[in-house]
Amino acid sequence: MKSKPIGILICFFAAVLFLLWHGVGKGNQETNSYVGEETCKGCHDDVAAGFEKTPHRKLIELGGLSDSQKGCEACHGPGGDHVNGGGDVSKIIRFQKPEELSASEALAANEICLKCHQKANLSAWMASSHSANGIACISCHDPHRAESPKLIRARSKPHPDKWEDKKWGSNFPRGDDEVTELCFSCHREKRAQLSMFSHHPVLEGRMNCASCHDPHGINENNLKEITTRETCVKCHRDKAGPFAYEHPPVAEDCLICHKPHGSTNPSLLTLEQPVLCARCHRVVHVDWARSVKGPGVPNMNERIAGSLAYMRCGGCHMVHGSDHNNQFTY
Secondary structure (H helix, E strand, C coil), rough: CCCHHHHHHHHHHHHHHHHHHHHHHHHHHHHCCCCCHHEEEEEEEEHHHHHCCCCCCCCHHHHHCCCHHHCCHHHHHHHHHHHHHCCCHHHHCCCCHHHHCHHHHHHHHHHHHHHCCHHHCCCCHHHHHHHHHHCHHHHCCCCCCCCCCCEECCCCCCCHHHHHHHHCCCCCCCCCHHHHHHCCCHHHHHHHHCCCCCCCCCCCCCHHHHEEEECCCCCCCEECCCCHHHHHHHCCCCHHHCCCCCHHHHHHHHHCCCCCCCEECCCHHHCCCCCCCCCCCCHHHHHHHHHHHCCCCCCCCHHHHHHHHHHHHHHHHCCCCCCCCCCCCE
């Protein structure tokens, strides 16, 4: 007789488990199922119109993707509960505006993007300085924007063509200007530096920030290469050497003498010559000015000032290195 209650309890729990597995569980699964992008268009037609021409949409046309990888629900998750709830935003993955994202929300949003975007240059994104500062993928990229192949949020600006085409030539390749405008939205001081007398041709559209920097990278200053020098010599190959007589600061770091974005001095120098060189080298021409004496010769201060004012070390010396002699003379 005592075994009857035990048997009844066993049957009861078995029935509950059966309902949970085959009934309730199946019902929830069907409720929160994938509804397809056509259903999404019914309410979000404006967003869908922009999405139609994006690279994301073109991937769907190639075929071979599962429901979880297609269209809106690839990023926003299954829309079944959202639709059945009358558009309840709590039942769909919803992205805040980029400027409203907290650090944790940015991290969660990035994880969704990184489910698909796992190329080598994105593998270290979570350790990058941008990620550490709470920057989300959607801070720079708009997945619904059709105008940009890379879905960049910023819009490009026109180039000052006439003067620049005379300087560089009309066939010189232009940079992707929208990338530069995007970077300037945060790094505003770089626009000012790139407007200085001596600068890299970024504002002219001949290169852009991504020519030197990897926005997804983890190197110092988000450089494409591990060091500043390695980045610079990819273009300035004549400065790379090796030389029979190396100039130590050149082999160490270009930033010892140059400002990378812009300078009021020629050749992006941090200081004008010969003051820049005199930081390390004793200016022998000053010693010569002091030694000259005789009638009609200006006084020593005037001779020193004159020699410094008109002296350009680079006029006689190959400052990046030499194969001729250790004085780096031509």
